[in-house]
Amino acid sequence: MRARLELSTYLVADVTTITGAGFRRSVADVVSAAVAGGAGVVQIRGKELAANELLRIVEACAERIDGRAVLLVNDRVDVALAARAAGVPIDGVHVGQSDLPPHLVRALLGPEAIVGLSASRDDELAALRRLPEGTVDYLGVGAVRATPTKKDHPAPLAWDGFAAFAARTGDLPCVAIGGVGSGDAADAQRAGAAGLAVVRAVCSAPDPQAAAEALCAEWNAAQIIAQRTEALA
Amino acid sequence: MRARLELSTYLVADVTTITGAGFRRSVADVVSAAVAGGAGVVQIRGKELAANELLRIVEACAERIDGRAVLLVNDRVDVALAARAAGVPIDGVHVGQSDLPPHLVRALLGPEAIVGLSASRDDELAALRRLPEGTVDYLGVGAVRATPTKKDHPAPLAWDGFAAFAARTGDLPCVAIGGVGSGDAADAQRAGAAGLAVVRAVCSAPDPQAAAEALCAEWNAAQIIAQRTEALA
Numbered sequence: 305m306r307a308r309l310e311l312s313t314y315l316v317a318d319v320t321t322i323t324g325a326g327f328r329r330s331v332a333d334v335v336s337a338a339v340a341g342g343a344g345v346v347q348i349r350g351k352e353l354a355a356n357e358l359l360r361i362v363e364a365c366a367e368r369i370d371g372r373a374v375l376l377v378n379d380r381v382d383v384a385l386a387a388r389a390a391g392v393p394i395d396g397v398h399v400g401q402s403d404l405p406p407h408l409v410r411a412l413l414g415p416e417a418i419v420g421l422s423a424s425r426d427d428e429l430a431a432l433r434r435l436p437e438g439t440v441d442y443l444g445v446g447a448v449r450a451t452p453t454k455k456d457h458p459a460p461l462a463w464d465g466f467a468a469f470a471a472r473t474g475d476l477p478c479v480a481i482g483g484v485g486s487g488d489a490a491d492a493q494r495a496g497a498a499g500l501a502v503v504r505a506v507c508s509a510p511d512p513q514a515a516a517e518a519l520c521a522e523w524n525a526a527q528i529i530a531q532r533t534e535a536l537a
Numbered sequence: 538m539r540a541r542l543e544l545s546t547y548l549v550a551d552v553t554t555i556t557g558a559g560f561r562r563s564v565a566d567v568v569s570a571a572v573a574g575g576a577g578v579v580q581i582r583g584k585e586l587a588a589n590e591l592l593r594i595v596e597a598c599a600e601r602i603d604g605r606a607v608l609l610v611n612d613r614v615d616v617a618l619a620a621r622a623a624g625v626p627i628d629g630v631h632v633g634q635s636d637l638p639p640h641l642v643r644a645l646l647g648p649e650a651i652v653g654l655s656a657s658r659d660d661e662l663a664a665l666r667r668l669p670e671g672t673v674d675y676l677g678v679g680a681v682r683a684t685p686t687k688k689d690h691p692a693p694l695a696w697d698g699f700a701a702f703a704a705r706t707g708d709l710p711c712v713a714i715g716g717v718g719s720g721d722a723a724d725a726q727r728a729g730a731a732g733l734a735v736v737r738a739v740c741s742a743p744d745p746q747a748a749a750e751a752l753c754a755e756w757n758a759a760q761i762i763a764q765r766t767e768a769l770a
Contacts, residue, residue, distance in 0.1 A: 354633075354635035354636060355612065355635070355636045355637045356634075356635050356636055356637060356638060357635065359637060359638075359641075379588065380615060381615035381618070381619070382613060382614035382615035382618070382637060382645065383637070385614070385615070385618075385645050386614070386637050386638075386641040386642075386644075386645060389641050389644040389645060390641060399588075400587075401589075402587035402588070402589050402590065403587060403588045403589055404588045404589060404592060404615060404616070404619050405589060405592075405619075408592075408619040408622050408623060409619075411619075411622040412615065412618050412619060412622060
């Protein structure tokens with residue numbers, strides 16, 4: 305069975321952002337703190353790293369998470385498979401449009417894995433619709449705002465653009481990414497987001513656990529307000 | 538059964554070197570020409586490429602090679618597996634010391650695959666000896682000379698250093714890499730090399746097929762001379 309996805313606070317643990325944040329803490333330290341603070345999904349992203357170093361980081365994170373959150377690897381399906389082969393539980397992989405195509409990622413990881421895909425354009429959605437249902441579990445949609453942690457994204461969508469895209473993805477949950485964080489929960493929910501995928505909001509925070517806790521609390525509060533507003537209407 | 542390794546002329550098809558060589562030709566063009574010229578092994582190296590682009594290049598090369606040479610992918614085990622999943626025959630993967638560890642590469646690719654490893658230090662050889670026999674099929678040993686196509690290698694070994702290392706690898710064939718090419722066959726054979734792994738000598742040559750033919754001819758000529766010299770002694 306695929307792991308249950310609790311996407312509302314989704315941490316992209318970007319290795320370069322964490323090591324460059326000026327705090328003396330490892331990726332596993334940040335990940336562990338974020339999960340203690342309520343992050344439901346952790347994606348380890350280390351585009352600049354050699355595979356062996358990424359594998360070691362992923363293994364250290366898996367040990368610290370210990371099943372309390374869904375653990376994904378960005379891009380490197382082989383690192384996820386190697387961790388599995390070494391007995392380390394990895395839930396899946398998140399790929400972008402220039403990474404391996406999702407149907408091959410699904411073929412390599414098997415039916416139980418979580419496969420996430422970055423998408424923000426209509427042609428990307430059309431390509432996804434040509435794949436068998438269940439190939440991808442969720443979409444990372446952005447960038448909502450311009451962000452320094454990922455330079456290869458197209459022009460920012462803003463919440464309007466996000467909402468327009470998310471309205472067309474059917475049952476597939478959309479996580480908002482790109483410069484999102486504190487203060488965005490209500491806008492994200494109105495735009496149809498299943499959650500916020502944060503990088504700097506947690507990776508660069510002085511206290512990653514408190515940052516994750518605050519994001520979770522904001523998300524839940526925005527949901528309650530939305531529900532009450534709906535009940536009153 | 539693992540593919541038979543004919544290592545004497547081993548092409549490292551480095552994508553950046555090929556695209557930067559100033560000729561209007563694709564990686565598959567160069568690979569195809571080199572195989573027509575006699576290269577027995579082709580390794581596709583695209584460290585700077587996104588996985589999907591590397592996959593497309595590997596697929597194009599596989600089609601052009603059509604079984605005439607052993608086809609390996611550098612580093613990205615997932616690209617090799619994805620190609621296989623898409624029905625494209627890939628013989629194996631070559632990894633460096635900072636890539637996935639060879640025992641996990643072997644576990645992911647299975648017993649039939651070719652797994653190559655870059656090694657040049659005694660501790661690397663000692664680590665390899667702790668793995669089950671057959672984990673690795675050959676070693677890429679270098680750099681023999683300093684080379685601009687790979688900047689992360691340690692101080693050049695020169696042929697003396699290569700010979701000292703190759704003498705300790707037992708049955709494991711050693712391919713010489715790093716600034717090697719035309720004129721090196723006799724020295725390489727005296728140093729115990731099973732072949733020359735060339736990058737610029739073919740990728741930057743005006744005529745890659747002629748370059749590969751010349752390397753094969755030099756290798757064979759040096760072997761004949763060595764055998765005759767031995768017979769006379």
